[in-house]
Amino acid sequence: MVSQMLKWRKERGLREMLEQQFPQELTLAGAGFVYETDKFGNRTMYLRAAMCKNCSELKAALKDFLAYQVYKLDDPSEGTTYSIIMDLTGATLTNYDIDLMMYIVSLLKDYFPVNLDYFLAINFPWILSAAWSLIKRLIPAEKRDAVQFISSDKIFDFVDKENCPDFLGGTCTRPYSYINQEAPTTIEYLTQQKQQPPNSKPISKKRLRDILNLFCDVLPKDHIAKLQVQIENYNEESYNDDTNNNNNSNNNNNNNSEEDLKPTKRQEEKAKTKRVK
Template identity: 35%
Template structure:
């Protein structure tokens, strides 16, 4: 597995077991002071999985910083309900459009996440929900890879100003850095339009040197240098027919979830209209993907 191969290449940390023990003790102390700020399932992972703690020790220069980073991560995860999220917590439209989704491994065995920026729409009413959806996809892949061996493709092909949401892009990148240390092996930026070059330069300027070195750029068939054709989505020229528009069982519509939260049909339809062309496109792509399965 990529996880084991990557970990075997990590530098040896002196007295690692003692440091893990010390970080665990600190987290337990914070937990006892404010149990309502933590999720019990996360605490169980801290208590029983060394790698969950070790990756934070490796991410920071001092043990004090590692403790604080892990503590902040646990509180953030609880605030965003990350340990408790399920597929059917999100509107079926989120899944169907396929703006962000987990997919097959690359050539090195890294689990892949794709973010099709062209399909993103900045809607204030959905901002929190979509941030949760982003985190949920990352969380799924992080668990599949056991905290290592993950990469993300920022697919910018066909992207225009209507899709440029610097806040959302930075949210995804910063979440990977701050809450999934030693989890991302590289970020592949595909078909960067000249319009976005200055924006990407801004984002790169926000990143530590180590992370900047993980950003790679490619166009057209260069993506096959990273991912085999049989594992690449068809819309990128691959032959894999796994449906990235699949709607999980028991998913509910935005109308159902919105009304449950006190929104009127008029309010919900106001922003849903923006997504109808994307839903129609998803239907067409799904037909192609399923036609020979």
């Protein structure tokens, strides 16, 4: 199990990951972040379901972002145990992604299984009862007690008010929502060729607008306006031209490599002379 865990971490490149690899909006929305310690000295990570949108184009980035955050949290040099607090207050059907929830369980169970002290689910909605029945089967029996369901008014049984973020009634002033200026915006991230599968079609402006609409209720208006400008400036034809140029460049490189392997006429003559001798 340990070898599998270490292999996965290496394959994901968690040690080399940087926050600026991910779209700015993940930190701006405060979807998931490491925060102050709880009453038991555990480091904490907060997940906010209402800030996570069910968007297929961003799901891989969100999964990597969560793995990156848990990897930082699991650093043994910072302490021995941690807790994860998931706030489901205000979440709607656009936030419920059973695949993502199962990924989080798998992440903690298979790849970070040792140091988790407890997992809090705050204001868990009845609509997810069936999903929980499915997810519960993935959790080893001896670990199920670590998952606790509470209402938001019970949070101070676990976290001191001065260490708790404001959206749960705390008074901690440490910022959890911010922009990493070195990171791409969601629009830049989705229109960068390196983020797309080889030979894939460019994402359309219409789809970009649909994605932006998903985030309108969780991002500042001035940031939304900035993203709208980026969408209008996005040129799908330019994307196609760049992709074709890259493909042609790769083909030329491959052809050049094949030509380089062929012997020159002079080399062939030398080889014939050696055979005659």
